[in-house]
Amino acid sequence: MHVKIPRVPLVATLVAVVAAAALLAAPAPGRAPAAAGIVRATATDQPETGRAPQTPTAPGQTTPPTVPPPGSTASGGQEPTAAAPAAPSGTVPGATPPGTRPPVVDHGPRTGNKVALTFDADMTDAMRYQLRSGAVRSYANLKIIELLERERVPATFFLTGKWVEQYPDVTRRLAGNPRFELANHTYGHLAFTPDCYGLPRIAEREMTADVARTFDVVAAYGGRQTRYFRFPGLCHDRKALTALAPLGVTVVDGDVVSGDPFAKSWRPVVRASLEGVRPGSVIVLHVTEANAPMTDEALPHILAGLAERGLEPAPLSEVLGVG
Numbered sequence: 001m002h003v004k005i006p007r008v009p010l011v012a013t014l015v016a017v018v019a020a021a022a023l024l025a026a027p028a029p030g031r032a033p034a035a036a037g038i039v040r041a042t043a044t045d046q047p048e049t050g051r052a053p054q055t056p057t058a059p060g061q062t063t064p065p066t067v068p069p070p071g072s073t074a075s076g077g078q079e080p081t082a083a084a085p086a087a088p089s090g091t092v093p094g095a096t097p098p099g100t101r102p103p104v105v106d107h108g109p110r111t112g113n114k115v116a117l118t119f120d121a122d123m124t125d126a127m128r129y130q131l132r133s134g135a136v137r138s139y140a141n142l143k144i145i146e147l148l149e150r151e152r153v154p155a156t157f158f159l160t161g162k163w164v165e166q167y168p169d170v171t172r173r174l175a176g177n178p179r180f181e182l183a184n185h186t187y188g189h190l191a192f193t194p195d196c197y198g199l200p201r202i203a204e205r206e207m208t209a210d211v212a213r214t215f216d217v218v219a220a221y222g223g224r225q226t227r228y229f230r231f232p233g234l235c236h237d238r239k240a241l242t243a244l245a246p247l248g249v250t251v252v253d254g255d256v257v258s259g260d261p262f263a264k265s266w267r268p269v270v271r272a273s274l275e276g277v278r279p280g281s282v283i284v285l286h287v288t289e290a291n292a293p294m295t296d297e298a299l300p301h302i303l304a305g306l307a308e309r310g311l312e313p314a315p316l317s318e319v320l321g322v323g
């Protein structure tokens with residue numbers, strides 16, 4: 001797979017979300033597709049140890065889901081060592097040796113005709129407040145899911161723990177689809193760098209536990225679990241990546257940013273999704289309905305455009321050459 005040097009994402013064009021109540025979602029940063037294929041050996045430097053072993057039983061979850069699939073849970077508060085056993089490696093897509101700073105991936109090999117549709121499911125406390133106050137109807141865009149199901153389109157969902165807790169039934173539906181892969185988008189969509197679109201920031205000492213907890217929340221639903229992780233707003237720096245070292249993950253940014261958050265029309269979303277798309281591309285979209293209200297309208301056009309270009313959606317693990 002193609003790996004690039006971790007760096008602070010360029011804050012080029014971005015949708016300024018200065019909504020007072022707080023940012024409802026981090027808009028994806030518009031940036032040029034990354035140059036392909038810089039492989040960076042992930043150094044085995046000082047993994048963050050001693051994370052608080054949380055035992056997340058997903059409080060507030062209505063019907064507790066069943067058995068976690070083997071090998072897919074974040075391994076609690078284990079001390080990572082340089083020679084960590086290849087616990088989930090090789091079995092779970094995206095798994096990397098725990099104790100190494102994770103690779104950051106934008107896209108897969110530029111061969112073949114596969115591309116990945118990835119949908120982020122953000123959920124912040126501010127968003128939950130919007131739901132509870134009735135200001136917002138839904139942050140789960142069922143039209144997207146229905147379309148993907150109907151057309152039998154593979155997709156990968158980057159879920160926040162709070163979104164999963166808000167929508168256990170939808171999560172079960174996603175997990176139950178053999179074409180859908182599940183991935184991690186943090187627990188509460190907090191910023192992992194000092195400046196990330198105004199999102200409230202997570203303390204550095206809490207980063208590891210936050211992401212581990214989210215893996216546990218998602219793992220409980222079974223289905224096609226992965227060790228893929230995406231930072232809110234795609235914001236990461238060396239500290240954030242080091243914090244993930246114990247978890248054995250692959251960080252996935254994406255090379256095609258649809259710009260669907262807060263879109264006013266489906267057309268720009270379609271244009272942005274198709275403009276730079278190539279074999280191996282990872283397209284970043286959102287399934288958050290109220291915060292990405294045009295995505296379901298854009299999706300049929302995106303699918304048609306991909307087909308015209310001879311490109312075929314596939315699960316992320318296949319696009320990255322793992323599956």
Ligand SMILES: [Zn+2]
Pocket residue numbers: 025026120121122185189231232233
């Ligand atoms: Zn997000």
